[in-house]
Amino acid sequence: GNIIQRLIDRDYLTIEQVKDSQDKIGNRYSLNKLYDAIDQYIDQNVLIKDKKRKKTISVSDDLDNNPLNYLARKVEVEFGRYLSPIEREEVAQWLSVDHYTPEVIELALREAVLSQAYSLKYIDRVLLNWQRHNLKTVDEIERFLKRNR
Missing domain, CATH: 1.10.10.630 (DnaD domain-like)
Structure with missing residues (x-):
């Protein structure tokens, strides 16, 4: 299926209204929600929180x-x-x-x-x-x- 539609359906891709320098209104895609979701995923899955020493160790180390x-x-x-x-x-x-x-x-x-x-x-x-x-x-x-x- 259409990847853009799938991203919109999952609320990862939003369409924002923006004004240009001549005050014309246009639309622009924003992937901010996708980036937030990726950040959250990385925090939960890729970083090992070392609770005893209060520091975060990355798996990639x-x-x-x-x-x-x-x-x-x-x-x-x-x-x-x-x-x-x-x-x-x-x-x-x-x-x-x-x-x-x-x-x-x-x-x-x-x-x-x-x-x-x-x-x-x-x-x-x-x-x-x-x-x-x-x-x-x-x-x-x-x-x-x-x-x-």
Whole structure:
């Protein structure tokens, strides 16, 4: 069915009347109620309230200790989209098969973004290039980059 109609039926999407600069009345969609519902859901389900210490621990803290999740999320933020399962697998292989460190992969991601090349293939080529130059640490790579800018 029509997603907009379903959101309106569930009261997540409202239509507000607004006046423009010429005092013309127009309609505008508002998703504020949906955002409120999402916030509430996250509060109840994603955050663990630590009552003894009066602080809130996010479930995602555990994920951050996992380099694959950390890197996948970094790439997703930079690319502005979710990675497919196959792409996640590729990131996992950089770590487990190619033994690149998360810091080196992050540097390669930065190079891709600076070149406006939002693809894992590009990141892979950057990593391979560094490998061919026998660059293993962040320091070595940064010195190499400075020389070749």
